[in-house]
Amino acid sequence: MDDRSKSSKTRRIILFPMPFQGHMNPMMQLANILHSKGFTISILHHPYNSPHSSNYPHLAFHLIPDGLSEDQVSIHDIPRVLHLLNTECIGPSRECLRKLLATHDDIECIITDAMMYCSKDVVEDLGIHRIVLRTSSVSSFLAFATLPLLQEKGYYYSDHNNNNNLESRRDDPVPELPPLRVKDIPSIQSQNPDVALKIIGNLVQGTKTASGLIFNTFPDLEEPNLPNLREHFRMPTFLIGPFHKFFSAASSSLLTQDRSAISWLDTQKPDSVLYVSFGSLAAMDEDHVTEVAWGLANSMQPFLWVVRPGLVQGSEWLESLPNEFLEITSKRGYIVKWAPQQEVLSHPAVGGFWTHSGWNSVLESICEGVPMICSSFFGDQTVNSRYINDVWNLGIELEKGFEREEIESAIRKIMVDGEGQEIRERALRLKEKVQGSLKTDGFSSQSLNDLSDFISSFKSSGA
Structure with missing residues (x-):
């Protein structure tokens, strides 16, 4: 034949x-x-x-x-x-x-x-x-x-x-x-x-x-x-x-996923970790990544941070991060080049997601009932961030860009304060609608x- x-x-x-x-x-x-x-x-x-x-x-x-x-x-x-x-x-x-x-x-x-x-x-x-x-x-x-x-x-x-x-x-x-x-x-x-x-x-x-x-x-x-x-x-x-x-x-990821991120999350308390990832294309300058670092440090919350090679302009990987930041967060922070994001967001230890608001990431967060902090870079991300903040009420948009004080405040709202719990409850209700x-x-x-x-x-x- x-x-x-x-x-x-x-x-x-x-x-x-x-x-x-x-x-x-x-x-x-x-x-x-x-x-x-x-x-x-x-x-x-x-x-x-x-x-x-x-x-x-x-x-x-x-x-x-x-x-x-x-x-x-x-x-x-x-x-x-x-x-x-x-x-x-x-x-x-x-x-x-x-x-x-x-x-x-x-x-x-x-x-x-x-x-x-x-x-x-x-x-x-x-x-x-x-x-x-x-x-x-x-x-x-x-x-x-x-x-x-x-x-x-x-x-x-x-x-x-x-x-x-x-x-x-x-x-x-x-x-x-x-x-x-x-x-x-x-x-x-x-x-x-x-x-x-x-x-x-x-x-x-x-x-x-x-x-x-x-x-x-x-x-x-x-x-x-x-x-x-x-x-x-x-x-x-x-x-x-x-x-x-x-x-x-x-199986469709074009980047190699570091599964040690899951092993690290296994050691953390439920809803305690902020997952941070700005996607596969976004680029930041050194000043902005420094503000991100100190916002994470000053929040005093555990975090899993994806620092993709190429994320920081002119930097191979972590050399642009302040040494003091790496030292003081070594026991409550974990940094990888890329993570199995769906598995991370579904992990019991993850209580929040700081995202670039790319649509795949937004959907994956919604499907797991995880509140978001939004930092948009280009394309549809700005629209997604506005809807997350103002319409769907599933997170907080960083209106000032990258400033450590606003970052610290947003992290604490999502991870610690009552406002974060209200967002989490809305996110979980929407998760049920997805399943339906x-x-x-x-x-x-x-x-x-x-x-x-x-x-x-x-x-x-x-x-």
Whole structure:
């Protein structure tokens, strides 16, 4: 029996992830989820930050020979990398997809990361449906979609000088996007802000031309924003999160996890440890990391701190931390390069999470009922922080950035004071709603079934 005869009995979906940790995790989780629904999964991926295919023997992997060098895809300027991935890779991606279509007659659609907006051009004239996965919250995605209007009304500027003029208005409300303030409007840090704004525009327009839209979220968080989403994006939309509660993200981590963090947590008292991690892309200067260090020290609370190599600009790892800090916290603090975050957040010793407010981290914290302290850096993180603080009441946003006094105060509120206990109780109630959404008759499970039926309808319709 040849390959084409075998494939006629299968239903294949092609997934096209963005090669960053925060985007790769949910896409690989979605791959596992769809595989569990009976689909055969093929992954198109770049050489840069390739997924660990050996962790997924049930999936097929296809390398795109994009020809980009390591220097070209340096993450020091993320918009530049996004631009390169979406311009230089159209031809190689299209050719790779064309070969798959020629050798498999079971392909029902392609699911692409919304940031891979070049997929619109990749699939053009190939007769295949494209569904977009947005790896953020609905609320932050709508903020991105509204940026042209916000720029027109003077809340967002693409040139550096006008951005400076907005400093005096940082705390002004944005009536078009309550509860956001001017400082919460999402941005992408870049040496060329015009390119960043164009990327956001391409992201939104590329999404609007898709056949369907998937979010890694659930309606108990997003309900107030869903009518606005349907107005802007008139297509079938599926909220099937949190993905990681279907399948663990551990095997899709692009960084090596230090499991000694779990052994250390085993020695700590329940709800006593503050877990600190600012994600896989954030960068800080030495002054800021010093404020973080002394805020942790002065709070007198035990902590587990992920100091990723590259987190501190110009530093290999811990050399930028004050020696005195390392000495006085050696018995109540533990520092690792990367941690198995889901396992950490579910550990009984963890009582709070100081996060960069990336969406994966927010969902993982919500699912374990852990209160948050929020320090946002870029992208959707500012929106997530505002919602955590003002709407969902699941944590505290550090309004001043990185100042040791505010850090110390926030840590004590979350870990010691009555305010932290109230936040923890709300977080635990929301955790129960997540569990309900994942039950057979829950919203996320039903939405997953709807997505499966939607994908299967492509073949039956002859498209």
